[in-house]
Amino acid sequence: MDENEQWIVKEFRERLAAGMDAAALLLLTYAGARTGARRITPLMRLWLGGRLYVIASAAGAARHPAWFHTPPAHRAVVPAGRERDALFAEAVRARPCRADHQARRDRAIPVAGPRRADGR
Template sequence: MDMAAFNERVIEQFRANRGRGRIGDRLDASRLLLLTHTGARTGTRRTTPVMFLRLKGRLCVIASNNGAPRHPDWYRNLVAHPEVTVELGDETFPATAVVPTGRERDELFAEAVRQHPFFAEHQDRTERTIPVVELRRTDA
């Protein structure tokens, strides 16, 4: 599957429907956000559709990469350039990506697993610790 082409279709449909309804036959747009970030090496702005969760009142994304051995590219970009733009539903706002560590990360990840048990399966597939990323709105 060509992930770039797939993501472009998801982004197009998400924006056309203002983050509501279904995208194709598998994705619920209300569980996705569009994350625009800056490439760590290239400096190029990129937009990636990502599933989001509300964890302890925080807007978060999980860098599980489906349990792959490497972090997703978007995560490495956020670490290098934490200032991002979030499109959530029909709202667009600036945010700062913050990566909790230690006990704070563990508690947030445990809540993510409670909400979506497949994250535990993703963690079981890899030796890396799957990061949780909080997207802190900066225009409020």
Template structure:
């Protein structure tokens, strides 16, 4: 992509917590910062990604150009990279996948979006598939300036991912693709992790500091349990090889309704208090 276009996307991404318009609107996008293979300078590039469990995948398509993109050469030379999601930033290790693993994951990407096959058809080179795995042991670095802003960013990221998954389900026809299953499972794991963190740290701290919040926190605890049950049911449905998109859609719609009400209530009740405590 031309440098000026890239910079416009980068500026929009950073100004809007990962939300952009144009060709990336509604898609999964990260900012990938690599170290130059020759000069050692840092370079940031907007890149689409695919969820893959504890890691994410990026494909060095360059739109089907005859040569690999510069960011790919950079990470081959320097596999330590920085990932920005719009919600948090983290250091990651880049691994170029090979052999059957590369082929399997590229086929999964093509099943989800035939555009990858179109890019491959335009060039003689094999499009590289790269796995990015967090290299950080501690918590991620959140982009929010205040605790309330951070909570809103995290919630909005879940809302965006749910919208994306619902769009993918609507377009999936009668078959549930492998990548779509992975996307749903990644959402489940992300929600589990987020709520577990609140249950272990934020809610107990708030109970200790503000006992008058007990009714609010009791309700949030109960909502966490209901959402956990919905996530478990969605996982069970996804585990059925014969599961049709219609059944998954129904589970996702139930989850969406419950989760949206929960996120809204939590924001209304906790954000003013969290920001006041930090002030």
């Protein structure tokens, strides 16, 4: 791991030790879309109906987060319309701050159901 990745993992572990809800967090490891360089990004996760989802809010940023444009995200299930709205409503129930993220943006914040490289 490079220094940046070591810092991300260290911060992640310290926050878990400080009492963050470990069940709501994951570290996504992926290759950058342009460079192919390995990246690690901490994400809040959501379990619904036995399926893992992540919210591509980037804390309400104007653009989708970088990881959303990577090949693993291309394999993800990204619901639209009513299905996306229902999943996002559940995400807001789990973390009310997500409603503020959506309210600040014209873009519909994606809900992605990532799949592993082996398709599971």
